[in-house]
Amino acid sequence: GAVVSQHPSWVICKSGTSVKIECRSLDFQATTMFWYRQFPKQSLMLMATSNEGSKATYEQGVEKDKFLINHASLTLSTLTVTSAHPEDSSFYICSARDPTSGRDVGELFFGEGSRLTVL
């Protein structure tokens, strides 16, 4: 089945630094990828929709200058948390749909997730 790989799985950084998280679709081309954030014991919160070759669409309340998304190719989207602060510590998850899988229209394939801790 379709595989989405996310890297790094864990990252610890100092406050004020920037962190980049990569999301790759390994065996399919994803024109659209989704970035979620999940705080402990809470559900997934969609941050933005990443569109290949164009600007990302951010959800209300998500700072586009703080969470930079780049989708430069059909298999790679990156999320950069700029000037990270402790309140940005969270579990960040990317996902993508395989348009050729022939499976359910909404089935999302998720990356493994990246746990960010900002000291």
Place this chain on the structure above:
Amino acid sequence: GQNIDQPTEMTATEGAIVQINCTYQTSGFNGLFWYQQHAGEAPTFLSYNVLDGLEEKGRFSSFLSRSKGYSYLLLKELQMKDSASYLCAGMDSNYQLIWGAGTKLIIKP
């Protein structure tokens, strides 16, 4: 507004059956999804319903009633590995998923 409601936590016994309910309100409707999420891991797809009725997949079944805005996930022959959070998500007219907060299922021996 759009909303997904499901219980916060449920407890069941190994070998038993448990039903996790979900009610939804979405702007338009393109289906209802269930995902399983183990602690510290990403969600994995379980089921998708867009028509009324019951869909069975092995030990897991999912039911949908569009007129009632209601779905449930039924887990049979519970195993300890089924301990996880179960996320209900409705897809709106823009094909966006609206996520519930998840139901934490605790399985006891």
